[in-house]
Amino acid sequence: MKVLELHLHTFYSQGDRLKWDGLCSPEDMILECIRKGYDGAAITDHNTTKGFRRAQRFVEKKFPEFLLIPGIELDVVLPSNSIVHLLLYNEDVENLKFKRGERIEEVLDKAREDDTLVVAAHPLSTYNPFKRSQLRKFDKIDCLEVYNPFIFSLTPETEKLAKELGKGMVAGSDAHSLDMVGIACTIVKGESLEEILKNLRERESPILVTQGYRAVTPVLKWFKDKISVNYERINELVRKLVKGEVEPQNTLEKFVKRFHFILNPMKETLVRNEGVALWKLIAYPVALETKIYSKIVTR
Numbered sequence: 001m002k003v004l005e006l007h008l009h010t011f012y013s014q015g016d017r018l019k020w021d022g023l024c025s026p027e028d029m030i031l032e033c034i035r036k037g038y039d040g041a042a043i044t045d046h047n048t049t050k051g052f053r054r055a056q057r058f059v060e061k062k063f064p065e066f067l068l069i070p071g072i073e074l075d076v077v078l079p080s081n082s083i084v085h086l087l088l089y090n091e092d093v094e095n096l097k098f099k100r101g102e103r104i105e106e107v108l109d110k111a112r113e114d115d116t117l118v119v120a121a122h123p124l125s126t127y128n129p130f131k132r133s134q135l136r137k138f139d140k141i142d143c144l145e146v147y148n149p150f151i152f153s154l155t156p157e158t159e160k161l162a163k164e165l166g167k168g169m170v171a172g173s174d175a176h177s178l179d180m181v182g183i184a185c186t187i188v189k190g191e192s193l194e195e196i197l198k199n200l201r202e203r204e205s206p207i208l209v210t211q212g213y214r215a216v217t218p219v220l221k222w223f224k225d226k227i228s229v230n231y232e233r234i235n236e237l238v239r240k241l242v243k244g245e246v247e248p249q250n251t252l253e254k255f256v257k258r259f260h261f262i263l264n265p266m267k268e269t270l271v272r273n274e275g276v277a278l279w280k281l282i283a284y285p286v287a288l289e290t291k292i293y294s295k296i297v298t299r
Contacts, residue, residue, distance in 0.1 A: 001189055002187070002190065002191070004185060004196070005172070005182075006044070007175065009174070010025060011024060013176070015046075019230065020229045023225055026051045026058065032181040032182075033066075040196075041068065046100075047072065052070055052093055056068055056070075070089065070092065070096055071089045071096070072087075074087075074100065076101075077103050078134060079104075085121040086107065087121045088111060088116050095114040096116070108140040109140070111140065117201055118142045119145055120141050122150055123151075125150060135161065141167065142167065142201045143200060144162040144167050145158075146158040146171065147208055148172055148174050149184070149215035155210070167203075168206070169203075170206065171208040171209070177225060179218040180218045180219065180222055183211045183218060186200075186208055187207035238256060
């Protein structure tokens, strides 16, 4: 049996508008996994394997007994032209040479040819959502990420859906910072990477361990730190949105453009505030909104 962290980001993960999404080096993320008792981990940066390759050199030199899993979180395009995320895992990182924005059908076909494990990341979320009908359509998806701290309120629904579709289940911390490592783990039968990927694909009853709603605290701390690190970029983006120099790309940016006079003071408070207690008040309404959204929109 192996205790695994299957969803990690390093500072090689970058957002569309902001440079820093993941906040830590591959080495620091691996050290944190080891400190918290994991037997192995997957580096799943957004649309790149650079973080994994750097972690691989570090692990081979310092911790050869630690199981490092080649992975990537890939932006793929649905037939509707909306974007969703797939977590892809393979024994050989060379089989993960995908490009951001590929059609999902092409990615799934290549993944099946190369024996790549395919997981639908944070399904039913309000961002990059897989609808239930889409998950039913793509039978080459092997597993659903039934627990993710960004959709913790949807875990019962996602788990039920995975059982209905006959899909495997995994839990991921979706860690973008050291504090987020340890929010969840997946305990899988097997010792070798080949055995573990095979057992996940064949739904050999992995054990999922999560923090549930307690994940709110590390997630909000990461969000605060992300805003701090990207502070100048955020200020510049807000200025351009307000002046109409750039068009909003998503609902959040539309909201920022419309309510910047309220959000700017909130942003300043968040950067100055050392704790995250104030922001817990926001988390639970957001969780409720996410759950309502999933019932109405993601059918």
